[in-house]
Amino acid sequence: RQKEERERGVTISCTTKEFFTEKWHYTIIDAPGHRDFIKNMISGAAQADVALLMVPADGNFTTAIQKGNHKAGEVQGQSRQHARLINLLGVKQLLIGVNKMDTDTAGPYAKARYDEVGGEMKNMLIKVGWKKDFVEKSTPVLPLSGWMGDNLIKKTENMSWWSGQDILVEKATMHIDTLYDCLNDMCKPPGRNDAAAMRMPVSGIYKIKGVGDVIAGRIEQGLVKPNEEVIYMPTHTAANACGGKVFTIEMHHTRHEVAKPGDNVGLNIKGLDKNNMPRVGDVMIYKKDSSLDRCGQFTAQIQTLDIPGEIKLGYSPIGFVRCGRSACRATGFNFKVGK
Numbered sequence: 001r002q003k004e005e006r007e008r009g010v011t012i013s014c015t016t017k018e019f020f021t022e023k024w025h026y027t028i029i030d031a032p033g034h035r036d037f038i039k040n041m042i043s044g045a046a047q048a049d050v051a052l053l054m055v056p057a058d059g060n061f062t063t064a065i066q067k068g069n070h071k072a073g074e075v076q077g078q079s080r081q082h083a084r085l086i087n088l089l090g091v092k093q094l095l096i097g098v099n100k101m102d103t104d105t106a107g108p109y110a111k112a113r114y115d116e117v118g119g120e121m122k123n124m125l126i127k128v129g130w131k132k133d134f135v136e137k138s139t140p141v142l143p144l145s146g147w148m149g150d151n152l153i154k155k156t157e158n159m160s161w162w163s164g165q166d167i168l169v170e171k172a173t174m175h176i177d178t179l180y181d182c183l184n185d186m187c188k189p190p191g192r193n194d195a196a197a198m199r200m201p202v203s204g205i206y207k208i209k210g211v212g213d214v215i216a217g218r219i220e221q222g223l224v225k226p227n228e229e230v231i232y233m234p235t236h237t238a239a240n241a242c243g244g245k246v247f248t249i250e251m252h253h254t255r256h257e258v259a260k261p262g263d264n265v266g267l268n269i270k271g272l273d274k275n276n277m278p279r280v281g282d283v284m285i286y287k288k289d290s291s292l293d294r295c296g297q298f299t300a301q302i303q304t305l306d307i308p309g310e311i312k313l314g315y316s317p318i319g320f321v322r323c324g325r326s327a328c329r330a331t332g333f334n335f336k337v338g339k
Contacts, residue, residue: 018252021184027252027264049262050093050187051086052179055079057098057106057117057143065124079121084128092190094130094139095182096121101159102145109150111161114143129303137168140182153180192261197291198222200284201322202232205277206266213244215278216266217323224249224259224267229287232278234294242278243287244271281324297331 017028029048055064068076086094098117100106106113118141125135142151143159150156155164155177164177169186176182204216224246231243248268249256259265272278285292304311315330 021180023184024187024189026183029264048086048089048091049190050095050183051091052095052097053079053083053086054097054099054144055117055121056100057113058100058103059105061117061120065120080124080128083125083130087129093187094125094134095179095187096125096139096141097144097179098141099144099146101143101150102148109143109156109158111159114159114162140165140167140176140186142176142179142182144179151178153178189262193221194223194260196221197289198224198284198286199292200224200265201324202278202280202282202284203323205280211268212247213269213272213277214266215269215284216264217284218264219259219261220322221261223261224265226257230269230284231287232282232284233292235276235279235282240276242273242276242282244269279324281322281326283322283324299334 019026019028055061064077064079066074066077067080068074096118098114098121101114102108121141122135122139125139126132130139142165143156143162144151145156145158146152148158150158151162156162162177164175167174167176167186174186176186199220199222200217201220202215202217206214206216208214226246226248228246229243230246231241236242246267247270249259250266250268251259251263256263256265259267267284278284283292311330313330313332317328317330318325319328
């Protein structure tokens with residue numbers, strides 16, 4: 001962990017680690033939960049295929065899901081905010097972990113507390129935009145204790161009332177008891193497009209002694225191979241180039257000859273101009289690819305959540321796309337639904 005993370009006792013940057021189940025090789029992204037670092041959480045969640053939303057069964061649960069009220073100075077709960085963002089970012093596979101079941105507030109291990117927290121979580125998910133049918137039939141809600149290891153890999157003996165859950169996956173019903181069951185049997189890689197033009201949003205830029213410049217990100221589509229020339233949009237322009245050549249590809253300190261869609265990789269790039277380096281949020285494409293360009297305006301459907309007043313023409317928010325962000329300005333409203 002970073003020095004500041006240790007001092008504050010919170011996650012600030014997104015950290016990646018790997019683990020294996022019998023069927024799958026996972027990259028786990030530890031995204032920040034603290035509201036001060038929500039932009040970092042968005043960058044992490046934007047790279048995910050599966051989301052595991054952990055909520056505490058202890059006394060902090062009420063704070064985690066509270067609605068918040070800007071006028072009253074009440075902050076929106078982070079679990080509520082993250083649940084909405086995960087949905088908006090297009091993550092289609094969701095797991096809910098009711099953690100800290102071993103605490104005194106949770107019984108310990110009381111079915112009543114699990115039912116209360118699980119029921120509130122399902123109601124909250126529906127209210128922030130998840131489809132009711134998906135939440136009720138296809139979203140597992142697991143009673144867990146990370147500290148004691150309950151229901152992580154093996155079914156717990158501390159909760160005799162827990163008989164598992166039947167989950168609808170596509171058109172088949174699957175019985176799950178543990179988090180491992182979900183990750184190994186229920187979750188699957190989404191459809192990938194190897195043949196499309198290569199796209200890799202940049203999530204990190206590092207200078208490593210003895211190696212050089214390393215650009216980190218997740219391949220969204222296409223393939224990345226060594227010795228290919230790449231550029232970084234929109235930093236790259238005709239007048240001020242931002243590009244280099246892929247030298248090596250690594251995943252979790254292991255070298256690979258090709259990176260496929262869904263892979264979280266670190267690329268050693270040679271030939272980058274020190275005066276015009278890539279930026280976090282840039283999209284890496286092949287130099288020969290002319291199909292991606294910057295845009296000056298776009299049309300978006302937006303949902304207003306927590307604003308201090310009104311949104312009027314000229315409103316200038318920060319827009320987040322994948323790992324990037326940019327200042328925007330509202331120039332027109334096509335239609336409005338609601339109040």
